[in-house]
Each structure stands twice: as C-alpha cells, then as structure tokens.
Amino acid sequence: MANKIYTIGREFGSGGREVGEKLAAKLGIKLYDKELLQQAAKDSGFCEEIFENHDEKPTNSFLYSLVMDTYSVSGYSAAPFLDMPLNHKVFLAQFETIKKIAEKESCVIVGRCADYALSDNPDCINIFIHADLDVRIKNVSKNLNITENKARDIINKTDKQRASYYNYYTSKKWGDSKSYNLSLDAGKLGTDNCVEMILKFRELMDAMK
Template sequence: MSNKIYTIGREFGSGGKEVGEKLAAELGIKLYDKELLQQAAKESGFCEEIFENHDEKPTSSFLYSLVMDTYSTGGYSAAPFLDMPLNHKVFLAQFDTIKKIAERESCVIVGRCADYALASNPQCLNVFIHADIEDRAKRISKKLNITEQKAKDMAQKQDKQRASYYNYYTCKKWGDSKSYDLCLNTSKLSTDDCVKMILEYRKLMDEHKK
C-alpha cells in the first residue's frame, strides 16, 4: 500500500474541512467529503439522496459483529446485507467505497468513520481537528450569518450527532485522543499551521517506519 491517506475527524465549526482542503491542495491530491457520498451512491446503486439523508447521522440499533461477518464473506453484497435496515446498508456501502478509494489513490477523507474503515491501512494518518466552542461559534456565525448563540447551539447539536454516529459504528470514541494519531486545536493554531503539523507528522511517521 503506497497510497498515503489522511482522514480528518472534526468538531463542527473547527475548520476541519478547511484543513483538509488546504492539505489536499498542498499535496496535489483529491479531497473526499460530499464527493464520497456521490461515489458510494454510484457504486452501490442507491440514489445519492439516500446517502445524504443518512450522512453521519446516528441510528438506533446495529450489531458490530454483523459488519465484521459481512466483510469477512467478501463485501456488503454478501447475504446478510440483504436483510439489513437501510441505514446499515448505506453505512456498509460507504465503508466499502472508502476502502476502494484508499486502494486506488492518495487522498484526504473528511469524516464518515474513514479512520475506522482504514484501520488496517499502515499508510493512513488519522487527524482530529477541534477548537474552543466560543471560537467555533464565531466561525459558524460569520459563515452562516447567524447569531453566535444560535451558532453555538448548532455546533453542540452537530457534535452530538457526529459523536453518536461515530461511537455507534466503530469500537472507538469520537474526539478521544486515543482514537486518532494527531489532534490539533484551531483555537491555538491557524488552519495553515495545522497543515504544516500534519505534513511534519507524516514525515516523522515515515522516518519511524524505516
């Protein structure tokens, strides 16, 4: 596996996607965010709207063992897939697309449990971007032209949703430093500085493997 993959987990309003965009531009590789949904829809046969409706949204019940059993039999087209609820099918289709993308090219993938999907990939560097709630509220308020209080409420709601989704489908905890290789705070670093840190970490990581 020679492709270098960067996954970006992020708190809402932390600038995580911006970090991902700048990192991809610096390296001359593609960034997958909403584009991942489009590709998963194309490969799975589901319409894109279904993926958008289930995008990083928590679900009510899921058997972790079922995911593993499904993949051990050769992919989400295996028999157990047919009997799954739609949200589970969507997750597995997205999971499969993430793995295919990583096999095909170096890239940056934002969110969607990509770090979990690529847990066995030694070339995957998993980053989590966070920031103080006040700074995130200011960023969201400016971008969406809403009050900072409304922005703060939105951030907390989105974080809860992302955490529920991530914790549910993985064996890790969203935002916990142990779940990632590198955690960066955009209240203390600019997004440009975060990119520099990620690139330096990759350099040191590669040297450590020699």
C-alpha cells in the same frame, strides 16, 4: 509507493474542512467530503439522497427506513446484506467505498468514520481537528451569517450527531485523542499550522519505516 491517506475528524466550526482542503491542495491530491457520498451512491446502486439523509447521522426512524429500503441495491445482493437495516447498509456501502478510494489513490477523507474503515492501513494518518467552543461559535456565526446563539445550537446538535454516529459504528470514541494519531487545536494553531503539523508527522512517520 503506497498511497498516502489522511482522514480528518472534526468538531463543527473548528476548521476541519479547511484543514483538509489546504492539505489536499498542498499535496496535489483529492479531497473527499460530500464527494464521498456521490461515489458511494455510484458504487452501491443506492440513490444519493439516501446517503445525504444518513450522512453522519444515526437514523432512528423505522418508517423512513422501511420506505427507503424499497430501493434496489444492485451491488449488494447477498442475503445477509439484504437482511440488514437500511442505515447499516448505507454505512457498509460507504465503508467499502472508502477502502476502494484508499486503494486507488492518495487522498484526504473528511469524516464518515474513515479512520475506522482504514484502521488496518499503515499509510493512513488519522487526525482530529478541534477548537474552543467560543472560537467555533464565532466561526459558524460568521460563515452562516447567523446569531451566536443559533450558531451554538447548530454546533451542539451537529457534534452530538457526529459523536453518536461515530461511537455507534466504531469501537472508538469520537474526539478522544486515543482514537487518532494527531489531535490538533485549530483555534490556537490556525489551519495553516495544522497542515504543517500533519506534514511533519508524515515526514517523521516515513523516516521510521
């Protein structure tokens, strides 16, 4: 049987990571979030710090890229790859790791343009988790133990970074329902019901094959 893949895009503070964790636990499959960065570093030969510094953030610092680009990349030695800016190399390495993971096992992948990397995979369901801003502010304020004003600032900054990264590297728009198979409001549904909706969607999709 083909591997079943679930990609989850998410607004910051919406509960997208929690949906992914619960979905993976219910299905007995692995969740890839920050773990994806570790695997991409191992596959590519880049140090993990580079992936962390570029994680869902377009890097505009020419000096940073120039300095960090001195790292050797053993797995990517083709001339066109060596001519790329560092942020493109990091994206491509991550892109390839996502495809390798999907070929190897059923899994849940959070963020990192995974839906775009697996756009030709018929067994991949692409989900976007969102929630009203007030709900997200309360979630972030509680989880990070910060004021609601600070939580609002972090949400705005993180969402802007994620949107810029996604829109730059894909042919789609971050958060637009047309970019995904399912768009779910975790603030209204709750994370458990989001998981049930995803599983029901899979059931219906498989029944149509």
